[in-house]
Amino acid sequence: MHAIFLRGILAAFVAFSGSAATGAAADELIGDAERGAKVFEKCKSCHAVGPDARHKVGPHLNGVFGRKAAGLGDFDYSRAMRRAGADGLVWTIEKLEAYLENPKVLVTGTNMRFRGLKDKQDRLDVMAYLRQFSDRPRDIPEAEPTAITEEVRLSDDILNIEGDPDYGEYLSSECMTCHQTDGDDEGIPSIVGWPTEDFVIAMHAYKQKVRPHPVMQMMAGRLGNEEIAALAAYFSALN
Amino acid sequence: MALNRRAFLGTTVGLAASLSAPMVLGQGKPRVVVVGGGAGGATAARHIAKGSKGAIDVTLVEPTRTYYTCFFSNLYLGGFRTLESIAHTYGKLASDYGINVVHDWAVGIDRDAKTVSLAGGAKLPYDRLILSPGIDFVDGAVPGWDVTKQNRMPHAYKAGSQTELLKAQIEAMPEGGVYCMIAPPNPYRCPPGPYERVSMVAHVLKQRNPTAKILIADPKPKFSKMALFQEGWQNHYGGMIEWLGPDFGGDKVEVNADEMTVTIDGEVNKVDVCNVIPAMKAGRICELAGINDGNWAPVTGHTMQSRIDENIHVLGDACAQGDMPKSGFSANSQAKVAAMAIRAALTGTKQFPAKFSNTCWSLLGTDDGVKVGATYEATDEKIAKVDGFISQTGESADLRKATYEESLGWYAGITSDMFG
Incomplete structure (x- = not known):
């Protein structure tokens, strides 16, 4: 298994290769669960975890690892989260880390207003803490692996490409077959008025198949870095 | 004047x-x-x-x-x-x-x-x-049919009054009656269209006329999203729809609009609605x-x-x-x-390099949407496919519902792209 994960702020691509069925020894390697409990203080106003956890503003987080997005039947998720779940988003460690870093990059339109944990160690630690409340490889061999190794994959200057807005306008005509120019969000999300950076990251996330939707994976899959930048430049100038 | x-x-x-x-x-x-x-x-x-x-x-x-x-x-x-x-x-x-x-x-x-x-x-x-x-339509494509027969045997392949007529005929079918579609040969407008139509007709008949039958005479051995449609027909309308490909004489068809009969490979079938979609x-x-x-x-x-x-x-x-x-x-x-x-x-x-794309959504039944799509580029010879995808059989109800909802969004998007 090899998943590629996008880093919003650093604009560096980092690939995690979590081997499929890691042994029990790997299970605590995510991070420092004790420190993670402290990081989780930030989350507590909306989320509970543990034996008595119940839904608050956000869903309880017991058993979140390996669960489909919007997977709890008794919680009222945002439309965006339900759509992501239907598209196949599952809370693997890679996806969860992407979400924790910048929720709206992975699930545009999520109700989670949290700006994200910018510090990687914070994310790893809080995941290590949450991992204690999900099935663990130690107990269940087929559970999601917790050990992650990383390697820096590619350059950090993709975000700095100056897009050609004229080219973007032409390319955008393809987007507008499905996404409406007036920003209406009915069955298909709005893409009007996105900040350039979010746009570029989201498109690369589809291109790298971190985001699950097959149409968008296909559309983004054939766009080069220049073309994504051109689209972002065009849409950033559009209200 | x-x-x-x-x-x-x-x-x-x-x-x-x-x-x-x-x-x-x-x-x-x-x-x-x-x-x-x-x-x-x-x-x-x-x-x-x-x-x-x-x-x-x-x-x-x-x-x-x-x-x-x-x-x-x-x-x-x-x-x-x-x-x-x-x-x-x-x-x-x-x-x-x-x-x-x-x-x-x-x-x-x-x-x-x-x-x-x-x-x-x-x-x-x-x-x-x-x-x-x-x-x-190609003249003489379906023996016995020409445009003067289109009120008796509608094509409904240009939307509007023909579609209204076909709907009225389906709703007026006698109990246990037969709806027959003559499917077109390739290439034709909207490859999954005839089969989505059959799904929709079955959806109506299941509620109004559950013992009715649907017969498709098809000159093609295979059609768009075939596995998805066949799975959907089995799931939603088990037993109602009979598809006759060329192995079953679906390519040897003659219609008679006065008698309301369809002859398939020499065998005469009395039908109540005959939806003739000729070659195009x-x-x-x-x-x-x-x-x-x-x-x-x-x-x-x-x-x-x-x-x-x-x-x-x-x-x-x-x-x-x-x-x-x-x-x-x-x-x-x-x-x-x-x-x-x-x-x-x-x-x-x-002027920029030409880029094309296509996605076709089809509805199999309530909240059961599927899609197929691809991207294309221009070569000197033709518009050539680059990459594509298709919905899978056995997908979850959630995904199918999301696919259907996505098609509603696409409809709103493309029509505003066409008409402003």
Whole structure:
């Protein structure tokens, strides 16, 4: 298994290769669960975890690892989260880390207003803490692996490409077959008025198949870095 | 008399003047005439007018004042949409984009003089002509059927009154009656269309007339999204639908509209509704323009220009381009490439490499949507497929529902891209 994960702020691509069925020894390697409990203080106003956890503003987080997005039947998720779940988003460690870093990059339109944990160690630690409340490889061999190794994959200057807005306008005509120019969000999300950076990251996330939707994976899959930048430049100038 | 046959919207004065004295008023400003106001023509007209901001004079010729989209007309048959919800008019193209909308038939093209003749008598001069006329039927394709039989045995493959008629016939079927579809040979408009239609007819019959039967006579051994449709038919309408491919004589069919019978491989079947979808060809104006090779008008994918006349671009169902299916989405995608190329040729704007895409959603039953799609690029030889995907059998109900909802979003998106 090899998943590629996008880093919003650093604009560096980092690939995690979590081997499929890691042994029990790997299970605590995510991070420092004790420190993670402290990081989780930030989350507590909306989320509970543990034996008595119940839904608050956000869903309880017991058993979140390996669960489909919007997977709890008794919680009222945002439309965006339900759509992501239907598209196949599952809370693997890679996806969860992407979400924790910048929720709206992975699930545009999520109700989670949290700006994200910018510090990687914070994310790893809080995941290590949450991992204690999900099935663990130690107990269940087929559970999601917790050990992650990383390697820096590619350059950090993709975000700095100056897009050609004229080219973007032409390319955008393809987007507008499905996404409406007036920003209406009915069955298909709005893409009007996105900040350039979010746009570029989201498109690369589809291109790298971190985001699950097959149409968008296909559309983004054939766009080069220049073309994504051109689209972002065009849409950033559009209200 | 001739004036009664055409109507002007929006820039009435300018158009009337340019019709009577084309070389005076329009002088200096490049002129584009678009024939056909569907997914190809309306999109192209709008994108050229919008992009050129008045620098190009755009005239759209479309006989009907109200356009019913062929896509989603099956959902009307199934009771998921009203007819009004798939009806569109051209008011915004005239008022918001300054397009001269002429409701008339194009009946001839003089390629040397570069003019389009209208049934009403007018001649429209052009620098570039876009033909996006959709499809017509091949004469004699189904023995026993011709267009004079279309009220008895509707095709409903051009949306509007034909679709209404077919729906009424389905609803009037006797208990346990038979709906028969004669499916078309390749290539034809909307590859999954006949099979989505069968799904929608089955959906209606299951509620109103559950012992009724559906018979499909098909000259093709395989069809678009076949596994998905067959799984859906089994899940939703088990036993109601019988598909007869060529192995079962589906390619040897004759109909009799007076007797309401369909003879399949020599065996006579009495039917209550017969939906004949004959073999298709490019809309007749392409033939009249002399740009067809066989049944379709060949184009180059780089610009959608006719391979026979570079002043003419052909969009959508009518053109032979390569790998793209004949669909509204494809026509819309091709229209934008043509619009870009025409603006570049006439006003010197930038020209970019052609890119195309298509996705076709189909509804199998309530909240059960599937899709197939691909991206394409232009090569010198044809429009060539780059990458694609298709829904899988056995997908979750959640995903199918999301796919259906996505198709609703797409409908809203493409129709606003066409009509403003």
